Amino acid sequence: MTKVPFLDLSVQHRAIREDLVAAATAVIDSGWYILGGEVQAFEREFAAFCGVKHCIGVGNGLEALQITLRAMNVGPGDEVIVPSNTFIATWLAVTGVGATIVPVEPDPASHNLDPALLEQAITARTKVIIPVHLYGHPADMDPINAVAQRHGLKVIEDAAQAHGALYRGRKAGSLGHAAGFSFYPGKNLGALGDGGAVTTDDDELADQIRLIRNYGSKKKYEHLVKGCNSRLDEMQAALLRVKLRSLEQGNEARRGIVARYVAELANRGIEVVEPLPDTVSSWHLFVVSAADRERLRTHLQDHGVETMIHYPVAPHLQPAYAELDYGGRTFPIAERLQNRVLSLPLFPGMTEQQVDQVLGAIAAWRP
Numbered sequence: 227m228t229k230v231p232f233l234d235l236s237v238q239h240r241a242i243r244e245d246l247v248a249a250a251t252a253v254i255d256s257g258w259y260i261l262g263g264e265v266q267a268f269e270r271e272f273a274a275f276c277g278v279k280h281c282i283g284v285g286n287g288l289e290a291l292q293i294t295l296r297a298m299n300v301g302p303g304d305e306v307i308v309p310s311n312t313f314i315a316t317w318l319a320v321t322g323v324g325a326t327i328v329p330v331e332p333d334p335a336s337h338n339l340d341p342a343l344l345e346q347a348i349t350a351r352t353k354v355i356i357p358v359h360l361y362g363h364p365a366d367m368d369p370i371n372a373v374a375q376r377h378g379l380k381v382i383e384d385a386a387q388a389h390g391a392l393y394r395g396r397k398a399g400s401l402g403h404a405a406g407f408s409f410y411p412g413k414n415l416g417a418l419g420d421g422g423a424v425t426t427d428d429d430e431l432a433d434q435i436r437l438i439r440n441y442g443s444k445k446k447y448e449h450l451v452k453g454c455n456s457r458l459d460e461m462q463a464a465l466l467r468v469k470l471r472s473l474e475q476g477n478e479a480r481r482g483i484v485a486r487y488v489a490e491l492a493n494r495g496i497e498v499v500e501p502l503p504d505t506v507s508s509w510h511l512f513v514v515s516a517a518d519r520e521r522l523r524t525h526l527q528d529h530g531v532e533t534m535i536h537y538p539v540a541p542h543l544q545p546a547y548a549e550l551d552y553g554g555r556t557f558p559i560a561e562r563l564q565n566r567v568l569s570l571p572l573f574p575g576m577t578e579q580q581v582d583q584v585l586g587a588i589a590a591w592r593p
């Protein structure tokens with residue numbers, strides 16, 4: 227039996243191989259590899275794509291979030307609200323600057339931060355809320371921003387899964403004070419290595435982030451703040467510029483596959499985690515929720531369909547955070563979701579046969 231891989235990047239890259247090679251060759255021949263014309267051009271193009279004034283290329287998605295927190299002067303003694311169900315990087319960004327994690331539970335239907343639970347998590351020390359557009363489904367930003375505004379808080383979108391997603395007509399990356407993107411290869415806009423970016427409309431914040439990512443320096447050997455080294459490099463920027471041109475087309479291809487999955491799953495009584503009304507998901511992941519997740523996973527595997535779990539262990543249950551104390555608060559929704567979610571194969575360039583094989587495997591499922 228042929229296997230359907232969870233993700234195959236090589237098909238996507240084969241289709242644009244000549245353009246990628248030309249872009250890489252130009253960088254090799256340029257003799258300039260860090261903070262040059264390609265990074266500047268990519269920053270301009272990605273800012274325009276997101277509909278914001280500034281994009282600052284950085285080393286990866288985790289550092290995009292962490293540097294933004296540092297630029298906002300968030301540190302020890304400050305509290306940052308994060309979802310209880312997210313990839314560990316959202317949490318690591320907060321603890322990385324020495325601030326205190328305050329997890330808030332998701333809405334059980336959307337799996338995204340529940341705005342109704344925000345107010346009760348806010349204290350005099352709260353500085354920032356980091357909603358995550360999980361699976362590429364935009365978080366409910368209007369009520370989140372309203373709460374933030376009422377309490378004088380900043381909002382940083384974790385947009386690592388949401389390149390090109392829309393909330394009420396506006397792009398992910400333009401929905402808060404700033405946003406962190408990842409260009410990890412498997413993301414909707416992926417480099418051929420690590421990369422990340424911050425987007426914002428705030429001139430001062432953008433300046434500060436530019437300083438911090440480059441040793442706190444604007445002028446060589448003059449260091450204004452204790453920065454770090456987290457720069458998107460010329461090679462990745464050049465490759466990302468090529469890939470940005472087909473991002474919308476790739477997201478559209480994902481939506482086409484999703485429509486077929488959704489129709490078949492409805493027949494089989496498997497619950498799909500859908501985006502909120504008035505949003506357009508980037509469909510980074512196609513996630514279903516099933517009480518007998520393990521049996522479903524084995525069934526799909528037996529039919530040659532590879533699946534993944536995003537994420538099998540919530541951050542508060544990770545050994546890395548064993549020492550944290552949440553003042554007696556527990557996170558039963560995050561724990562329930564970790565045991566039910568299952569991600570099906572979904573990537574641009576998936577063949578008709580691959581999609582048919584997944585549909586056939588779903589059709590053969592007996593709940």
Ligand SMILES: *Cc1c(COP(=O)(O)O)cnc(C)c1O
Nearest residue numbers: 286287288313315316386408410
């Ligand atoms: C991928 C991801 C990150 C981190 O990005 P890296 O580039 O791998 O550091 C952060 N948050 C979420 C939700 C992600 O999916």
